[in-house]
Structure formats: structure tokens, C-alpha cells
Amino acid sequence: MERGFFANLLLFLLASLPIIFIGFIGVVFTGLMGLVKFYTPLVIVITAGILFILCNGFFKFLKGRPLKLAVISFLSLCLAAIVIYEGINAYHNSFETLDDSEVDLYQYQPFTENSKAVSLDEKSTLKLDEPLPQLDGATALYPVYSAFVQATYPEKEYDLYDQSESDVLVTKTPNAYQNLINGKVDIIFAAGPSERQLAHAEQKGVELELTPIGREAFVFFVNAENPVEGLTIEEIQNIYAGNTTNWSEVGGEDDEIRAFQRPDDSGSQTALENVMGDIPLMEPPKEDVVAGMGGIIEQTSNYRNYPNAIGYSFRYFSMDMVQNDAIKHLKINGVAPTKETIRNGDYPMSSEFYAITAGSGNQNIEPFIEWILSEQGQKIIEKTGYVSLK
DSSP states (O other): OOOOHHHHHHHHHHHHHHHHHHHHHHHHHHHTTTOTTTTTHHHHHHHHHHHHHHHHHHHHHHHHHHHEEEEEEHHHHHHHHHHHHHHHHHHHHTTTEEEEGGGGGGGGTTTTOOOSSSSOOOOOOOOOSSSSSOOEEEEGGHHHHHHHHHHHOOSSSOOTTOOOOOSOOOOOHHHHHHHHHTTTTTTEESOOOOOHHHHHHTTTTTOOOEEEEEEEEEEEEEETTOOOOOOOOHHHHHTTTSSSOOOGHHHHHHHHSSEEOTTTSSSSHHHHHHHTTTTTOOOEEEEEOOOOOGOEEEEEEEEEOOOOEEEEEEEHHHHHHTTTTSSOOEETTTTTTOOHHHHTTOOOEEEEEEEEEEOEEEEEEHOOOOOOOOHHHHHHHHHHTTOOOO
């Protein structure tokens, strides 16, 4: 006996419930995994497709060859979409990234077995005791001030991420400045402050005192296969203002320039802003990252070593990729960023990095900074890979 329309409709709705439930679970799962831009819509489309096929089983509006063609086409399109999406992702992920958050800083933690923090060949002329200065700083400078700690602080554990207990932290430049201005630490090691950080300090009634302790180069780099060997400061300004968009305009191949930037108030982004002066920066490339509870936030993309990419950092931080022949440093105004050109000032983007204080009353701050400026402190800076003041 043939079922009527309403009987078929009721059976279809009942049979749809588990499919809809599974589809809902798929949507939640892909959302929590941060896959909302592709796999969440795909789950919805596949669920709708399965419901269509189920509905057709009850109402028979497609039969025979048209039905087979529809099902095969639908499955083929879904499979092709997955292959294309994953292929594009695989292509992008095949290029090495330069991201300070990927550096394992625990390998530089002081007083640990096989620590990469450098040591003096002789006994330190300074040994500190309580109250120890609370330290924080930039990721790239942690290997330096970790070595200072290893030479002068009492031997114990200094967990670099334990903000409740440790005397020696590394929270990156923006947070380090926040901690210093808010009185949570005594000294930070970083590049000079941005205009926003200076304004924040002024608003809090805090005067920042910057003591130069070493020299470093702000460098621009490209894929090692890029034929461009150097740029002028004006060419860099035009690239990051968005006025120069093709490598052929600066002596390279006919290819679009992918100009990466760094997050606001990071040391390297502040350095770029100083290079640009009053010239407005173009919008940086963005990428979606998974946030808490599966949410998605948009942030400035980390440098990815595409054949047409350009990025920037401080010399020390990018040296591993240079040594691996992944990238090359560009000459600026015809001068390469070597230790010699940084020390003698020939490299036009060499600058000092600082021990920065904000009026803490800790009695050990002054002797500690004096020691950093001494022969032993400067020797640690050189052994770490930076350029000393002397």
C-alpha cells in the first residue's frame, strides 16, 4: 500500500533528526577546532545534501540516471573542494615561518642543565642577593639577560613564564613595557619605546630611563632565492607605504611584493615605524588564528618565506634562518648588516638596545646595570651574538 504525502513527510522528518543531530555535532566540533571558514560550511552543505538524498527516497522527485548523476556530482564537488583547500594550505605551510613565539626559550633558562645561556670564563665580579631586581623583556633579548642572571643571581629556578613567583620573566616587548610602567618589574631589556608606550608612561606619571647596553641591527630579509640583494631606505619606505608593489620596480623579478609586518608595539614594529617617519604604513597582511573556546581572531600574519616575501626583525633573531640558507639579509643603502658595520655605525639601521627602568627603589638595580656595562657584562653580550658598546 502506497504511503500518502503526509505519512512520507512525517517519516522523513523523523529520519532527518539523527542526521541533523550529527550535522550539529560536526558544526560544533569544527567550530571548536577553529575550522569555521571552510569545514563548518562544508559540514552544513554535506548535511543538507544527505537530507536531500533522504527526502528523495521518500518523495522520488529524482529517479534513475538523474539521481545517480546528482549524487556523484555532489560527492565529487565536496571531495574536490577538500582537495583544493588542503592543497592550498599545504602550499602555504611548506614555507618556513619566522615567529618569535615558536622559539623554545626554556633552552636559555639560567642554571639549567645544558642551558644555551652563555657563561663567563672567569668568576663574576658581581653577585647579587635579595632583593633581586625583577626582570622582563623582549623575546630576542632573553638569551642576553638570562646569561646576566646566570652570572650574578643566586642559583635557583627562574621560570620565565611564572609571573607569580619568578624574578626573571619574558613576556615580549609590549607586555614588558606594561609590566614596567605598572610597577610589576624593576628592569626590562628591550628596544626603545614606541610613541604609544611613551604616552602610556606619561599618563601613569612614570619616567622611563633608558640605559644603552649593546647594539643591534634592524634588518630586512627576503627568500634566499630572491635576486634582489639590497634596497635603499627610500625603497623600503615606498614598499611599506604600499607605493611599490612589484619586485621589478626595485630590480627584481616581475612578481607581487608580499610585505609582512609585526604586531603593534613589538620592538621590530616600533623600529619599522621609526624607519617610516611620518609616512603612513599600509595595512599588514592578516591571518585568522584560533582563540579561546574555538573563537577566531584576526591578527597580523607572521612572516612566511614565500619566494616574493619581505620581512624584518632584529639581526640576532633571524640569524638561524640565514645560516640555514632560507633567507638572506638585504643590504641597506649598499651596506650589509655585519658585526663590524653595526659597531662602526656604517649600517644605517643599527641601533642600541636598553636596560630600561622606571624609578624602582630596589638597591641592586644600579650595581647590576653598572656590571652590565662593565667588561664582563659586555663580554656576555658579544658571546650571545649581539654587538657590545665597546
